Amino acid sequence: MAGLTDEIEPLKQAALADLKAAPDLAALEQIKGAWIGAHGKFTALMKQLGTLPKEEKPAAGKAVNAAKIELEAALAERRAQLELEAALPTEPTDFTLPGRRRTLGRLHPLTQVTEDIVRSFRKIGFAVADGPEVEDEYHCFDALNTPADHPARDTQDTFYVQGGTDSKLLLRTHTSSVQIRVMEKQPPPVRIIVPGRVYRRDNADATHNPTFQQVEGLYVDKGVTAADLKGTVEFVFKELMGDDVKIRFRPHYFSYTEPSFEIDFTSAMVKKMGKDWLEIAGCGMVHPQVFENVGYDPEVWTGWAFGFGIERIAMIRYGINDIRLFYENDVRFLRQF
Ligand code: DAH
DSSP: OTHHHHHHHHHHHHHHHHHHHOOSHHHHHHHHHHHHSTTOHHHHHHHHGGGSOGGGHHHHHHHHHHHHHHHHHHHHHHHHHHHHHHHSOSSOOOTTSOOOOOSSOOOOHHHHHHHHHHHHHHHTTOEEOOOOSEEEHHHHTGGGTOOTTOGGGSTTTSOEESOOSSSOEEEOSSTTHHHHHHHHHSOSOEEEEEEEEEEOOOOOOSSOOSEEEEEEEEEEETTOOHHHHHHHHHHHHHHHHOTTOEEEEEEEEETTEEEEEEEEEEOHHHHHTTOSOEEEEEEEEEOHHHHHHHTOOTTTOEEEEEEEEHHHHHHHHHTOOOTTHHHHOOHHHHTTO
16 A cells, blocks of 8 residues: 555655646635535545555655645645736726715815915916925025025024024925926926925914915026016916906015015905905016026026915805914814815
8 A cells, every 4th residue: 555655745745746836816716615625535535545554654644744735735826826816907007097986074165275276377388386394594595686685584483403504494484385396406497386484483363374375386497587477376366266367466575586576366255354455476477587597598488476375265265264263173164065
């Protein structure tokens, strides 16, 4: 009966080859049954070992148990592989398809407004750019032509951060710093918007908070005019606030634009709030000194820039009269959007 022990190894090899080649989970279960199931070939061999003479039994038993353990390990390994394969998508993913509706939760109103603003600007060829919130004085002020004694740079208005070697560090007070970062990195033309968080040393009240969000815009090309600026702003505000929106420009001063304007807007909604015009944004034609600072030739390139607050837009849009509601995360408030 010595032949029986010799059968273990080839039988095991055949079973291993079968398990490894199983094309899917269903086939694997069948193969398992055919070898180590109640009526499997390997099980049958194990049963026959009982008929061996007493002195041969221990060695044969040991060999068959080791083989069984190996087969079970191979089975588990192949099963894990096939389960992983079964979980993978069978078709390539189409990233252009519209997303599924969220089944849980919803977007914060400020996120919704930001997404709407970005969507409108994308329609007319603006790309989204980003920059650091911990900024240096150079990018936040100097490169934007803001004089050293300007009140905005005061420690009463700006959060300064320890550190920085060449230029003091601070929490950016506006997203205008990203204009500089982008122009330093790429040659003109430029057409970007920058949604992002900014910080000012304001005490929180109904209309102020030490951190809020802005959207910056920058357009640089040859022959860009203030008429393009007005048309662009009008297009976007109409998209955001409705077709009856009217805007007007009032002369103003910013160190990084010349001429500079403040943008007011009005609509039926504004009238309902008991106002004629609401001040909504700052803007202007990029100052030649700013172009010099980033190495653009101001004799060749012209551009405009603007900046406005996202909270302010959301407050007008949804009729919210206290900015702090956005940050308190009271679900009774958030559920309304
Ligand atoms: N940075 C200004 C602020 O925070 C807004 C602003 C005004 C941005 C004029 C601009 C601009 O780009 O040209 O109030």
